[in-house]
Amino acid sequence: MAITRPKGTNDIMPEEMKRWHYMENIMRTIGQTYGYSEIRTPMFEHTELFQRGVGETSDIVEKEMYTFQDKGNRSITLRPEGTASVVRAFVENRDYAEAQPTKYYYQGPMFRYSRPQAGRYRQFNQFGVEAFGSKDPAIDAEVIAMCMEFFEKLGLQRMELHINSVGCKVCRPVHKQALKDYLAPSYEELCDTCKNRYEANPLRIFDCKSETCQEIVKDAPTITSCLCEECTDHLNELKILLDASGIEYILNENLVRGLDYYTKTAFEVMVSDIGAQSSIGGGGRYDSLVEEVGGPDMSGIGFAVGLERTLLSMKAQEVSVLDKEPIxxxxxxxxxxxxxxxxxxxxxxxxxxxxxxxxxxxxxxxxxxxxxxxxxxxxxxxxxxxxxxxxxxxxxxxxxxxxxxxxxxxxxxxxxxxx
RNA sequence: GUGGGUGUAGUUCAAAGGUAGAGCGCCAGAUUGUGGUUCUGGAUGUUGUGGGUUCGAGUCCCAUCAUCCACCCCA
Known part of the structure; x- marks a missing residue:
């Protein structure tokens, strides 16, 4: 029997490579015009980085990481996402001591152990950006604009941008308590997963696909209703900036992201007709991650887009990549x-x-x-x-x-x- | 981790328990040193693997592997 590629991996054959180069060129152009520089970090890191960075309660850390002991008995993990590594590099290379903000973009493979399906692979590529050192909503707006511009430049249509604020360490506990108080009478009706979420991270119950859970959570207090003044102002200013730059969005108060590090702004870009995995990009602000990873108290914001999913959308929408005839x-x-x-x-x-x-x-x-x-x-x-x-x-x-x-x-x- | 579909030539797919086939692709030819169209010819299979039922299995049953799709989660 011939040796085959491991489950959930893909060969990018020369014919396909044209589209990848096309996407990569657009990444560079956008990075350049927005003042972001490329950064490359290792594909594996100490497991602890992701446990601390991505969050112990996230599914990614709980069950999707490629973790192994190396010969020196270190626990090593193939990176499941890019942000934690970039933050680590930012701290380790002392870029926080330079003039701020610091703005990077990156591109490369990520690894998650889960059952493959349309638009979901064990090794997949992401294009992402991270901006450190500013709490200004203008940076939030710029990051969202870059993300949308990437898709637009590729010729994609009918994207849906959802935005929300998931609060900060001041208002989140307030909301968490309000939510738990609201849910307590219906606790027994929740699905098993959500029963666990109730204690660990009740916010994610908003994300549940179960109809009964959706019904219960329908009139629950949203994070938006509990936001502190600072977070409310931040969100409002972001909306003004998005409106001013002609970016259409849907304020989705139920939008919750799966990674634990997000604060304030969270957003996600969806596109239909590529199967069940309709999210092609997402990101948000993380105001305590840098400190969490051992750096100074500095805020950050970024996004990541799934390149295989982007490619699927391009194919579904029959976007052509024209390259000139070679001599x-x-x-x-x-x-x-x-x-x-x-x-x-x-x-x-x-x-x-x-x-x-x-x-x-x-x-x-x-x-x-x-x-x-x-x-x-x-x-x-x-x-x-x-x-x-x-x-x-x-x-x-x-x-x-x-x-x-x-x-x-x-x-x-x-x-x-x-x- | 859970559920469902599918595994036959390089590829897309046929073959209703009775001799494994077609389109596309590939190779060669249609008289002397010139392509795309057309015509003619040719090569290629342990029917994913291992068991079982049967006179006989690509076809039915079991297992296993692979793959696709969905749930979960996410990009």
């Missing part, structure tokens, strides 16, 4: 005798920056042309005895079906002009 030459060889001169010509073209390949399967001339056509070469040069003698070569433009006899110098010139 590349196939060198057709008539007989074995022209192999050496053909090879020399190929290398000479390559050294002049022209993509060139030659036949390496000893095929008939006809078969070589068929191959060149199938592989989309823009030009074919044929080399036979006559060409070697005269130093002039028939250069055929495959699209225009035109052929002319040229010297090598003329060939290079023509090809460079067309590129």
């Amino acid at each position: 590349n030459v196939f060198i057709a060889v008539i007989s074995d005798q022209e192999k050496v001169p053909a090879y020399q010509l190929m290398q000479q073209l390559r050294k002049n920056g022209i993509a060139a390949e030659m036949d390496v399967l000893g095929r008939s001339l006809k078969a070589q042309f068929k191959y060149a056509n199938k592989r989309g070469f823009s030009h074919v040069v044929t080399i036979g005895n006559e060409e070697v003698q005269n130093m002039r070569y028939p250069l055929k433009n495959m699209k225009k079906k035109e052929e002319s006899k040229v010297s090598i110098e003329e060939m290079i010139l023509t090809l460079k002009e067309e590129a």
Whole structure:
């Protein structure tokens, strides 16, 4: 039996790679225009980072981490998300001592152990940004704008932006108590998961898909109704900024995020028709995470978008990625005798920056042309005895079906002009 | 972790318990050194794996693995 890829992983084959490069270019452009610099952190970290950073009660930490002992007996975890690592790097490299704010973006694979399905994989890629050192809602607005601009630049349509405030360490305990008081009489009717949530993190009951839980929670006090003055002002200012910059959003008071570190602003971007996993990006503010990881008391905010899901949406919406036709030459060889001169010509073209390949399967001339056509070469040069003698070569433009006899110098010139 | 669907050629899929097939793709040819269309020919399978029922199993049963989808959760 042939060896297959591990469950939940994907090979990105060359054909697919075009779309990835396209997305990556857009990331760089957006990062650049918003003043964010790329950062790359390790794909594995000390397990403790995620336990402290992402939160012990989150499902990610409880049951989805790839954790193992290394040979030095350290507990190591493949990163399940990017924020904790970026925060760690920000603290460890003392970037907090530089002029603020500090703004990073990153891209790379994340790992979560869960059953794969449409749009959910064990290794998946995220594009994310993090901004440290400012509590200003303008940063919240800018981060949300970047996220939306990423999708828009890709040509996606019909995204839904949901925003909410999940409060801070002042108002959250107030809401938690209010919520528990409200739920207490109906406790027995809650589903088993929500019974556990009741103590650990009652806020997440809002997220439950169970109809009875939804019914119970329908009129429960939302976090919004319990927000302190600071959080209320923050949310209001954010809304003003979003309105002012023409970003449409839905204020979703039930929006709760699965990672424990969020404070104040939380948001999520949804798109339909990619199956059950409709969330293609999300993020929020985390005002105590930096300190939690051992840094100074500094706030942060960021988002992460799932690139595989983004790609699925692009395919579902039939967004085309146009790339221009390449100029590349196939060198057709008539007989074995022209192999050496053909090879020399190929290398000479390559050294002049022209993509060139030659036949390496000893095929008939006809078969070589068929191959060149199938592989989309823009030009074919044929080399036979006559060409070697005269130093002039028939250069055929495959699209225009035109052929002319040229010297090598003329060939290079023509090809460079067309590129 | 729970539930459901599906495993047959490179690929998409047929074959109603009785000789494993088709489209696409791939390779070759249609007279001398030129592609896309057309025509002709060709190659390719331990029917995921292991058991069982049967005179006989791709087909029925059991197990196992893989994969897809959904729940959970999230990107």
